[in-house]
Amino acid sequence: MKFFIDSAEPEEVREACDWGLVDGVTTNPSLIAKTGRPYADVLRELCQIVDGPINAEVVAEEAATMVEEGQKLAQLDPKIVVKCPLTVEGLKATRALCRRSIAVNVTLIFSPLQALAAAKCGAAYVSPFIGRLDDIGQDGFCLVEQIVKIFKNYSFATQVLVASVRSPHHLLRAAEVGAHIATLPFNVIKQIVKHPLTDIGLKNFLCDWNKTKQHI
Numbered sequence: 001m002k003f004f005i006d007s008a009e010p011e012e013v014r015e016a017c018d019w020g021l022v023d024g025v026t027t028n029p030s031l032i033a034k035t036g037r038p039y040a041d042v043l044r045e046l047c048q049i050v051d052g053p054i055n056a057e058v059v060a061e062e063a064a065t066m067v068e069e070g071q072k073l074a075q076l077d078p079k080i081v082v083k084c085p086l087t088v089e090g091l092k093a094t095r096a097l098c099r100r101s102i103a104v105n106v107t108l109i110f111s112p113l114q115a116l117a118a119a120k121c122g123a124a125y126v127s128p129f130i131g132r133l134d135d136i137g138q139d140g141f142c143l144v145e146q147i148v149k150i151f152k153n154y155s156f157a158t159q160v161l162v163a164s165v166r167s168p169h170h171l172l173r174a175a176e177v178g179a180h181i182a183t184l185p186f187n188v189i190k191q192i193v194k195h196p197l198t199d200i201g202l203k204n205f206l207c208d209w210n211k212t213k214q215h216i
């Protein structure tokens with residue numbers, strides 16, 4: 001299973017990369033806006049840090065302009081994956097970009113049939129937003145399960161990229177149902193490596209070792 005980091009902050013991306021836990025990056029217009037920096041500068045910097053796909057979203061709402069934006073984003077670096085929203089225009093743009101050999105992640109997916117439509121248009125990735133479904137009292141994981149099953153049934157090469165992850169539990173469920181990728185905020189990455197028994201166990205081992213007065 002691959003872990004992407006859901007962030008446009010180069011410092012936290014660099015740190016998570018140093019831990020060996022980053023296979024790629026997802027950004028969205030809100031994350032880019034939070035940086036207060038020019039979009040292309042942020043993307044170029046992320047491409048230098050991470051050896052893997054860097055997802056960058058278009059902001060147009062009409063297919064022809066989405067395609068233009070997608071091509072511009074893709075020209076920044078071969079690692080760029082273009083994110084298009086799951087709208088009719090987004091699907092048209094996805095198809096056009098795929099035909100130009102540009103990898104597309106179809107985002108803002110909230111139903112299994114939206115995911116199927118995106119896969120049929122050639123999407124390399126689909127992004128079901130599980131946290132936002134949980135927020136309105138629906139089961140985000142039921143959606144991921146359904147998408148994984150449908151893609152297996154028809155041998156789609158499209159990868160399921162679980163997005164809107166809010167907790168380590170979300171990551172665990174994503175792994176259990178066989179999602180290819182989960183994109184994780186840095187605070188979730190930090191939580192997954194922590195366990196109180198690991199801390200206590202290490203403290204006790206080192207305490208016993210220090211009593212021996214030995215060195216390695």
Ligand code: E4P
Pocket residue numbers: 006026027028107127129131132163164165183
């Ligand atoms: C990533 O591609 C998505 O844009 C992101 O995971 C959305 O997360 P949120 O629902 O916490 O904003």
